[in-house]
Amino acid sequence: MASPSDPLDPAVIAELYGRHARDLTAFLIGVLGSADDADEALQATFLKAVEKGHEVDRASFRAWLFRVAFNEGMLLRRKSGIRKKSLRVLADIQKKDDDSVPGSVANAELRKLALSALTQLPDEQRVVVERRIYDDMTFAAIAELLGIPLGTVLTRMRSALKKLVKLVPPDAGPD
Helix, strand or coil, X not given: CCCCCCCCCHHHHHHHHHHHHHHHHHHHHHHHCCHHHHHHHHHHHHHHHHHHHHHCCHHHHHHHHHHHHHHHHHHHHHHHHHHHHHHHHHHHHHXXXXXXXXXXXXXXXXXXXXXHHHHCCCHHHHHHHHHHHCXXXXXXXXXXXXXXXXXXXXXXXXXXXXXXXXXXXXXXXXX
16 A cells, blocks of 8 residues: 555556646647747646655646646746847857957857857757757757757756856856
């Protein structure tokens, strides 16, 4: 017999997913405005269900799932804002090759810093960042190109951005 602290049985998670995933996805698309982001938040929601679902009263499980989905969506939205800003800074650095404009010395130094930071990433993370920034590929397209799951691509991008934030000072971006 399972104790209240045991994780939910995989069959229970599968049943909950089958019953609620469509409604949660529609809700998350409304919150996030993106099917890809909604899928990522849905994955995080069910990961929480695996981790914490045993603590939830079965009668209120649907409400709990929606609350977790909303919280995961908001977390993703905040991270997405940081990610977009980081991508813009890196893309701006790469595109500014004209050393004759004012501030070009600072831009050249920032470009060197960013490129150096990119080279310090593990290859699997660097490839994802480069395809996203330089080739403007979607995460789904990167996953297809590399033959890996979308979640793996998203995890690599998230890990790379965490490392890049540590390697590039926050005040180093263009004004």
